[in-house]
Structures are given as structure tokens and as C-alpha cells.
Amino acid sequence: MDKSHLENKNNIKPIDMYDEMSSSYLSYAMSVIVSRALPDIRDGLKPVHRRIIYAMHKGGFDWSKQFRKSARIVGDVIGKYHPHGDQAVYDALVRMVQDFSMSLPLIDGQGNFGSVDGDPPAAMRYTETRLAKISQNLIDDIDKDTVEFKSNYDETEKEPEVLPAQYPNLLVNGAGGIAVGMATSIPPHNLSEVINATLALIENKDIKINELMKHIPGPDFPTGGTIIGKDIIKTGYKTGRGSFKIRGNVSIEQLKNGKERLVINSIPYQINKSVLNEKIVELIRNKKIEGISDIRDESNREGIRVAIDLKRNIEPETVKRQLFKYTSLESSFSFNTLAIVDRKPKNCNLKDFLESFLKFREDVVVKKTKFDLKKAEDRAHILIGLSVSVENIDKVIKVIRSSKNPEQAKNSLLKTSWKIKSSQKLIKLVDNKKSKNSYSLSSKQVEAILELRLQKLTALGINEIEVELKKLSNLIVSFKKIINSRKELLKVISNELNEIKEKYSVERRTKIIDAVLNYDIEETIQKQSVLITVTLQGYIKRGALDIVKKQKRGGKGKSGIKTRDEDSVVQTLSVNTHTSVLFFSTQGMVYKLKAWKIPEGSASSRGKSLYNILPLKNHQSISSIMPLPEDKSEFKDLNIIFATAKGKIRKNSLEDFLNINTAGKIAMKLDNDDKIIGVKICKENQDIMLSSLNGKCIRFESKKLRLFKGRSSKGIKGINLGEKDKIVSLSIVEKIDKKSDKNGKAEGKYILSITENGFGKRTNDKEFRTTNRGGKGIIGIVNSSRNGNIASSFPVFDGDEILISTNKGRVIRVAVKEIRTAGRNTQGVRIIKLSGDEKVVSAIKIDDNLI
Incomplete structure (x- = not known):
């Protein structure tokens, strides 16, 4: 299309879309950044907060006045200064009331303004507000030409570009906001600490951030809590960016x-x-x-x-x-100290905040002082005129009476030269120039004389003029000193800050500590007794030990795990959640896992597959599990004993199994038809006992078993087994005590044997004599079709409790003292009632010292 045609028709100009979009979006972005989302570094306020405070000040809703409806204030704000939604303005007002949102609330509220539980505030027609007392220190002197004013959105009102804040409000109350392409997150601080740091900067303009942090150690949140890590705060104060942890x-x-x-x-x-x-x-x-x-x-x-x-x-x-x-309860707070500085967004460090405020405050105090100086000088000028008129009162009256009208009287008074004598010393108070004997009145002085009330002509009135003039003289001197001396100027600012600190200071609410946050996840795991259950098909779970209640001998037990028809429980282990557990596979590999990492299951759940927990290879299953001592310093004095189903045995130093990684390591070489059935920790002064399926036992001294080097050997013969017999239990037994009771029996020390059909007995420890390794052993319990093969055999004491598990997943917890004492050559008594083809597969002693 012809562009010239477009330009001429209805005065339309073609504009490139890219240029128009870029320009419009940039204008929008800058408007959001400067006029909505980011606070000004000078007074620490966003435009909406500044407009709320100014509207309340103009409306006379000060801290000393009565409360007014919030809706009234919101209406004033949106009608005069802030052309946005009423709810947005009310939300901003509500936050300025909340003592859990602001370190120093700027508005006093009456009514429901929400809670730390997230409860919403009542509607603005119900709540009432007024300016807080501290807000007076933000807006004081605004009528003394201290800050620039600009037109409001419809140019019917004037509003301040910034409030003449007397303290660093941005640091005290903090700020948060999201602009276009940038955001700010400034934490609140303690008023006293911020003022102390500002005073330190006044004393030493070259002060370092590290020295400022002696006064401001970190943020101080209104909700308290504890900040973790001083170094992280230091980084945030130096760079303006960072993140720290805060805990309740x-x-x-x-x-x-x-x-x-x-x-x-x-x-x-x-x-x-x-x-x-x-x-x-x-x-x-x-x-x-x-x-x-x-x-x-x-x-x-x-x-x-x-x-x-x-x-x-x-x-x-x-x-x-x-x-x-x-x-x-532990969360992160991000530093991103972005603020408007000289009408532009800037990332500030701690010193930048204080320097910008101090620079601004110096400018404000100078402007305020100049305003007060001019006002004092103007008043002094009027008082001198009044003094001159009183000294020449007869002449003044004569001039006035001879004038036809006020205008002529004014002109006559202006043209007259007045003799002064007593007024000279008053003139000298405010003007150090050499005084003359005559004085000419100014237009303003003449107007004041014409409006002079007759009561001022008394001696009392003349005296009042002199007293007031002397006060003004002193003020004028001090004002000029402030304007001409930066030292005096800073002194005024320091006095203001100290006064504010004295009035509004509060104790620090947030603690700051140094602590290591990358703590081991194990520290979050409660140390408690647990029961680990492993099935033949390779399923494992852990559960709280206390869910299995103690029962009398002969009870039915409780459902402990739900297994499939072809699966059954093969081993149970009583440990605590912080115990390291070694898993030994049928192919002689060993893996290590913390007990708390084993998935937790309900009382009747099957558990999780070991293939999902350990890196087991094909055709490999776990045949034995063993807990490790928690104190690694004990490893050097301990040995580890391996026993296989075929009667092989081997002794290693436990230190050989100290560093087992997640991929596993070789534990023991095995024959094709053999497997590890038990692994136990042993000391040199203890005995080793092997128990077989057919009820045979052999007991020999650990110190007579040689220590193997490395983990790859097959071991040596521990017992000479008969046909179809195999080892079912490995036990570590304390040496027989030579001391005996009146009956010649060792006190409270037994070997407990449990059979597959739920029978069992306990036999005195002294009946199991020690022999040499490799023998056929002795009878530990008689097995028959009635009681079945041996499921487990291990040492116990009178006060112990045992846990018996069946292949159907049922468990029973029984006190040892409930089980009958009998000799070796007996079958035992019923301990658990079984049904159908149910068999006992495991029995363990519950350790009393788990936690």
C-alpha cells in the first residue's frame, strides 16, 4: 500500500509494530518499577504506602486523634492520589497495621486486621485506623519545603515525591515487591541497631561494612525466630544478594x-x-x-x-x-536489596542504605533549617518594625490621623525616616551591621503597624516584643550555624536519631547463631527399636518392635507379614533405626545398609523387594543379615564368624568389613550347593556354637579358630554333619562360668532351642560342653515327627524375651521364663500353636539395649 496515501488520509501515520511494542512495554515496565513495585531508598516507602500516610496526615488522622473508618482513608487515597483498586490500597494499609508483618507498624488499627494464621482482615467498612506515633517522624516538616511535590494523576492535587523521613525506614521495616524483570526482598531490622549504625557512619564516613555489622549483626524479624549462619548474612550485606535460613x-x-x-x-x-x-x-x-x-x-x-x-x-x-x-519451621529468606536510588533501580549493600539516607536527611534538614531561618527572620523584621513604631508612637499616630485613608497612611509611614534610640540594641540582635540613628520601615512592617492592637502600646507589650526578639535572635544564630557547618548539621541529625531510638526502641527478637545446616539426614531419624523381616523370595520390611505384644507360651501369635503361598519368612532381626546392617547373599557377597533406609511396612504388609534396595545379581538372594556395632572404635577388638549350611566356618577381623560400599563386596567363597546361614560378631574369649537341623550341637572356643586374612576363602570344617543334615543356627556363647549356684548349675544362663512345629525348651548352658572343632557334636534337642526339625538355637537369660516367626508371617513374642527348662535329650513343650502346613522359620532374642 502507498504510504503517502496513508499519511494524507485522516492524518494517519504508519508506525513499525516492533518499535511501538518496544516503546510501550518499556514505558509500562519503568512505570511499574519506579511508581509501584520498588521502595524509595530515602523514606523506604512504595508510592501506595507514601500516599496512604500523606492522605491520613492531610485528613488529620494523626496518632493523637480518634480512629477513623478505613474505608474513609482508602477513599481519600484512590480519589486523590492512587488511581488503583480499593482492595489493593486496603491490602497495603492492612499490612502497615500488622505487627507480624512490619518491625515497626506505621498505622494503628482497631478491629480485625488478620493474623499470623492467614486469617483475612475484616472489610474496610468495619476496621478503623489512624497514623501510628512513629509515622510522625516520617512526615514531620513536610510543610517546610523539605521535599519536592508533584501533581497527582488528574493534576487537581499535589503529592510529595518522598516523605522527609527522620530514620532509615527501609532497613527498619524492610520491603518486598515484584516489578517487571526484577524484584526486591529487603528484610526488616531492629530500629536501635539501625540507628546505632547510622550514628557510627556519621562519626566515620569511611567505616567498613564489617564494622557496621557490629551494630547491625543481621535482620530482626517481628515474628522472632533464629537466623542460621553469620557468614551468609555478611555476604548479603556486602553484595546485596544472598539467602539465609531462619528457624522458629x-x-x-x-x-x-x-x-x-x-x-x-x-x-x-x-x-x-x-x-x-x-x-x-x-x-x-x-x-x-x-x-x-x-x-x-x-x-x-x-x-x-x-x-x-x-x-x-x-x-x-x-x-x-x-x-x-x-x-x-525452617525456611529460607532471600536477600535482594533492590531500591529506587536517584529515580533508578539499584542493588544496594548495607552501607549504601545508610549513606543514601544520610545524604537525603542532610538535604532535608538544610531545607527545613532555611525555611525556619526565613520564618524567624521575617518575624524578627516585623518585631523591629513594631519596636520602632512604639518608640515613635506619637509621631506614628499623628501620621495616621493626618492621612485621608489607609493607603495614604501606609505611603506616609514608608516615606518617613524614624529616629531610633532604644530600638538600636534590638536591631543589633538580628543584624550585625553598624546601626544608624534613623530607620526606614518596609512595606510588611508598615502593614503590621497598621494592624497593631492598642494593647501592644503598654509597657508589657513592649517587653514581650523584646523577649520574643531575643529568642528569635538566638534561633537565627543557631539556624545559620547549622546551614554553614556540616558538623552542626550532623549533630542535629544525630540528636533526632537518638531521640527516636529512646522513644521507640525494642529488644532484638531474632537470634543469630552459627550452625552447620548440612546435617546428616540420619539426625532426623528417631532412634527406636525395629524388627527387620526377610522372606525367602527376597522381600524385606521394618516395623516398630513394640507392635508385637508379649504373649503367654502356647499362644497363636500375631500376623506379622503377609506372604504369598510360595514365599515364607526366613530371618528376622531386632535392631535400632541407626544400626548398620550387613546383608550376605547366597553367592557370598556382602552389602551394607542403615536400618532406617529399609522401607517401613505395616504389621501385615509383605514389604519391598530386596532387588529394589540392593544391587543383587540374577539368581542371588539374601541368606543372612547381621547388625554392626555403632561404635567403629570397637571393630579392632572384634571378629566376625561365618557359618555355612554345610558346616563350614571362618573367622575374620571385623575391620575387614568396615568399609562396605553400596555395590557390595565379596564376603566368602562358597560351594555351589552351600550358602551362608549365619554371621555373628565374636570376641576371643567367647565360644562358638553350631546347631543342626537334626538337633546336633557343637561348641568350641573362638580363640582356637585361626584368623583368616581377606574375604575370599571358603573357611574350614566346623562340624561333621550326617546325611541330610545341615546347619540352621550360629550362636556366640559366653564361656562357662566356674561359679555355680547351690544346685551346681550356672545362674540364669541357657541354650534355647525352637523346632519347626512350634516346640521348644531351654537347657542349662553347662550341659553343652566345649569340644574341638570338626567333631560330630552332641544332642541339643531330640527331634521327631511330633516336634519336627530344629528351626533355631541360641543362648538366653531368664529376663530375656524372644520373637518367633512362621513361614505364614505370624509372630509371637514370649518371655524366656515362660518356657520350660529341660535337659538336652528332650523334645520340649509347645510354644506357639501352628495351623496346617505352617512352620516356624526363625526365632531371635530381643536385645534390651537397642536404644
């Missing part, structure tokens, strides 16, 4: 019943307490956090208090770490 404060209370309680006294800044509580409840429900019996929000006007009751024997520090890790 949690204390521990001791209850009368022996239990403990965690109490949340404060929460991180801008965190919704109600949402936090709901998250904790959800984590408890999903068993992500364990050991909590009850949670109550007991917060009131006095402050935040969330009570978390713990179960008995639960470690409160672990629960605290869990709360910090999984909830917003």
Missing part, C-alpha cells in the same frame, strides 16, 4: 508423667502458622515424623505457642530436626 524457636518442656513436650514459641517470618500446623499433622499421619502423640495450638495475645507432646522415650532433639527438615 522450639523449647523442650519436661512433663510430670516423665514424657517431654516440644513448644514452638516463634515461627519464621511470613510463614502461615496454621498451614505449618497442618503440615506437621500430615507428616505425623504419613509416619514421616514419628513419636508425636498430640499437637495443640495454644497461641493467644501473649504470643505463639504450639505444644507438641511426645511419646515416652522419644528423643526430642531428633523430632526437632525432623520438623526443621520437613516443614517450614
Whole structure:
């Protein structure tokens, strides 16, 4: 199309779309940045907050006046200065009232202005507000030509470009905002600390940020909490960018019943307490956090208090770490100190904030002082005129009476030269020039004389003029000193700051500590007794040990795991959640895993496949599991004993298995038809006992078994087994005590044997004599079609408890003292009732010292 045709028709000009879009978007972006989203570094306010304060000041809604409806104020703001939605203005006003949002609220509120639980404020027609007392220090002297004014949006009103703030409000109350392509996040600080730092800058303009941090150690949030890491704060103050962690404060209370309680006294800044509580409840429900019996929000006007009751024997520090890790009780706060400086956005460090404020405040005080000086000089000028007129009162009256009208009287008074004598000393008070004997009145002086009331002609009136003039003289001298001396100027600013600090200072609410945050996840795991169950098909799970209740001998037990028809439980292990567990495979490999990493299952669940947890190869399954001591320093004094189904045995130093990685390592070489059935930790002064499927036992001394070097050998013969017999249990037994009771028996020490059909007995330890390795052994328990083959055999004491598991997943917990004592050559008594083809597959002793 012909462009000239477009230009001529209806005065239309073609414009390139790219140029128009770029120009329009840039204008919009700059408007958002400068006029809406970012605070001014001088008074620390965004335009909407500044307009709210100014509208309230103009409306007379000061701290000393009565409260007014918020709707009235919002109407004034949007009608005169802020052409935006009423709800946006009200939201900004509400935040300025909330003591949990601002370190120093700028507006006093009456009514519901929301809560830390996220409750919304009441509608603006219900709430009432007025300026807070501290706001007076933001707006004082605004009528003294201290700041520039500009036209409002419709040019019917004037509004200030900035308020003449007397303290660094941006640092004290902080700010947050999202502009176009940039955002700001400035944390609030303690008023006293900010003022102290400003005073330090006044004393030393070359002060370093490190020295300023002696006065401002870090942010101070209105909701309290604890900031973690001083170095991170230092980085933020130096660069204007950074992120630090803040935690709520949690204390521990001791209850009368022996239990403990965690109490949340404060929460991180801008965190919704109600949402936090709901998250904790959800984590408890999903068993992500364990050991909590009850949670109550007991917060009131006095402050935040969330009570978390713990179960008995639960470690409160672990629960605290869990709360910090999984909830917003520990959250991040990002430094991004962007503010408007000289009408442009700038990222500022700590010193920039204070220097910009100080520069601005110096300018404001000079302008204010000049305004006051002019006013004082004008008043002094009038008073001198009055003094001259009183001294020449007869002549003044004569001039006035002889004039036809006021205008003629004024001209006559202006033209007359007045003799002065007593007024000379008054003139000298405000004017150091050499005084003359005559004086000419100015137009303003003449107007004041013509308006002079007769009462001023008395001696009292003349004296009042002299007293006032002397005061003005002193003021004029001090004003000029401030204007001409930067030292005096800074002194005025310092006095203002000290006065504000004295009136409004509060104690620091947020603690600052140095702490390591990259703590091991294990620190968040509660240390408690657990039961690990492994099935023949390679499924594993862990569950709390206390879910298995103690029963009398002969009970049916409780469902402990749900297995498939072709699967069965092959081993159970009682440990605590922090225990490292070694897993030994049928092919002689060993893997290590912390107990808490084993997936938790319900009482009847099957568990998870070991193939998903350990890097097992094809045709490989776990044949034995063994817990490791938690104290690694004990490793050098301990040995590890391996026993295979074919009766092989081997002894290694436990240090050989200290560093087992996730990929696994070779533990023992095995024959094709052999497998590891037991692995135990042993000391040199202990005995080793092997128990077979057919009820045979052999006991020999550990110190007589040679120590193997490395992990790749097959071991040596431990027992000479008969046909169709195999090893089912490896036990570590304390040496026979020479001391005996009246009956000649060792006190409370037994070998417990359990059979597949649920029978068992305990036999005195002294009946199992020590022999040499490699023999046929002795009878430990008689097996028959009635009681079946041997499932397990191990040493126990009178006070112990055992846990018996069947191939159908049932478990029973029985006290050893409930099981009958009998000799070696007996079949035992029924301990658990079985049904159908159900068999006992495992029996273990519950360790009393797990946690």
C-alpha cells in the first residue's frame, strides 16, 4: 500500500509494530518499577504506602486523634492520589497495621486486621485506623519545603515525591515487591541497631561494612525466630544478594508423667502458622515424623505457642530436626536489596542504605533549617518594625490621623525616616551591621503597624516584643550555624536519631547463631527399636518392635507379614533405626545398609523387594543379615564368624568389613550347593556354637579358630554333619562360668532351642560342653515327627524375651521364663500353636539395649 496515501488520509501515520511494542512495554515496565513495585531508598516507602500516610496526615488522622473508618482513608487515597483498586490500597494499609508483618507498624488499627494464621482482615467498612506515633517522624516538616511535590494523576492535587523521613525506614521495616524483570526482598531490622549504625557512619564516613555489622549483626524479624549462619548474612550485606535460613524457636518442656513436650514459641517470618500446623499433622499421619502423640495450638495475645507432646522415650532433639527438615519451621529468606536510588533501580549493600539516607536527611534538614531561618527572620523584621513604631508612637499616630485613608497612611509611614534610640540594641540582635540613628520601615512592617492592637502600646507589650526578639535572635544564630557547618548539621541529625531510638526502641527478637545446616539426614531419624523381616523370595520390611505384644507360651501369635503361598519368612532381626546392617547373599557377597533406609511396612504388609534396595545379581538372594556395632572404635577388638549350611566356618577381623560400599563386596567363597546361614560378631574369649537341623550341637572356643586374612576363602570344617543334615543356627556363647549356684548349675544362663512345629525348651548352658572343632557334636534337642526339625538355637537369660516367626508371617513374642527348662535329650513343650502346613522359620532374642 502507498504510504503517502496513508499519511494524507485522516492524518494517519504508519508506525513499525516492533518499535511501538518496544516503546510501550518499556514505558509500562519503568512505570511499574519506579511508581509501584520498588521502595524509595530515602523514606523506604512504595508510592501506595507514601500516599496512604500523606492522605491520613492531610485528613488529620494523626496518632493523637480518634480512629477513623478505613474505608474513609482508602477513599481519600484512590480519589486523590492512587488511581488503583480499593482492595489493593486496603491490602497495603492492612499490612502497615500488622505487627507480624512490619518491625515497626506505621498505622494503628482497631478491629480485625488478620493474623499470623492467614486469617483475612475484616472489610474496610468495619476496621478503623489512624497514623501510628512513629509515622510522625516520617512526615514531620513536610510543610517546610523539605521535599519536592508533584501533581497527582488528574493534576487537581499535589503529592510529595518522598516523605522527609527522620530514620532509615527501609532497613527498619524492610520491603518486598515484584516489578517487571526484577524484584526486591529487603528484610526488616531492629530500629536501635539501625540507628546505632547510622550514628557510627556519621562519626566515620569511611567505616567498613564489617564494622557496621557490629551494630547491625543481621535482620530482626517481628515474628522472632533464629537466623542460621553469620557468614551468609555478611555476604548479603556486602553484595546485596544472598539467602539465609531462619528457624522458629522450639523449647523442650519436661512433663510430670516423665514424657517431654516440644513448644514452638516463634515461627519464621511470613510463614502461615496454621498451614505449618497442618503440615506437621500430615507428616505425623504419613509416619514421616514419628513419636508425636498430640499437637495443640495454644497461641493467644501473649504470643505463639504450639505444644507438641511426645511419646515416652522419644528423643526430642531428633523430632526437632525432623520438623526443621520437613516443614517450614525452617525456611529460607532471600536477600535482594533492590531500591529506587536517584529515580533508578539499584542493588544496594548495607552501607549504601545508610549513606543514601544520610545524604537525603542532610538535604532535608538544610531545607527545613532555611525555611525556619526565613520564618524567624521575617518575624524578627516585623518585631523591629513594631519596636520602632512604639518608640515613635506619637509621631506614628499623628501620621495616621493626618492621612485621608489607609493607603495614604501606609505611603506616609514608608516615606518617613524614624529616629531610633532604644530600638538600636534590638536591631543589633538580628543584624550585625553598624546601626544608624534613623530607620526606614518596609512595606510588611508598615502593614503590621497598621494592624497593631492598642494593647501592644503598654509597657508589657513592649517587653514581650523584646523577649520574643531575643529568642528569635538566638534561633537565627543557631539556624545559620547549622546551614554553614556540616558538623552542626550532623549533630542535629544525630540528636533526632537518638531521640527516636529512646522513644521507640525494642529488644532484638531474632537470634543469630552459627550452625552447620548440612546435617546428616540420619539426625532426623528417631532412634527406636525395629524388627527387620526377610522372606525367602527376597522381600524385606521394618516395623516398630513394640507392635508385637508379649504373649503367654502356647499362644497363636500375631500376623506379622503377609506372604504369598510360595514365599515364607526366613530371618528376622531386632535392631535400632541407626544400626548398620550387613546383608550376605547366597553367592557370598556382602552389602551394607542403615536400618532406617529399609522401607517401613505395616504389621501385615509383605514389604519391598530386596532387588529394589540392593544391587543383587540374577539368581542371588539374601541368606543372612547381621547388625554392626555403632561404635567403629570397637571393630579392632572384634571378629566376625561365618557359618555355612554345610558346616563350614571362618573367622575374620571385623575391620575387614568396615568399609562396605553400596555395590557390595565379596564376603566368602562358597560351594555351589552351600550358602551362608549365619554371621555373628565374636570376641576371643567367647565360644562358638553350631546347631543342626537334626538337633546336633557343637561348641568350641573362638580363640582356637585361626584368623583368616581377606574375604575370599571358603573357611574350614566346623562340624561333621550326617546325611541330610545341615546347619540352621550360629550362636556366640559366653564361656562357662566356674561359679555355680547351690544346685551346681550356672545362674540364669541357657541354650534355647525352637523346632519347626512350634516346640521348644531351654537347657542349662553347662550341659553343652566345649569340644574341638570338626567333631560330630552332641544332642541339643531330640527331634521327631511330633516336634519336627530344629528351626533355631541360641543362648538366653531368664529376663530375656524372644520373637518367633512362621513361614505364614505370624509372630509371637514370649518371655524366656515362660518356657520350660529341660535337659538336652528332650523334645520340649509347645510354644506357639501352628495351623496346617505352617512352620516356624526363625526365632531371635530381643536385645534390651537397642536404644
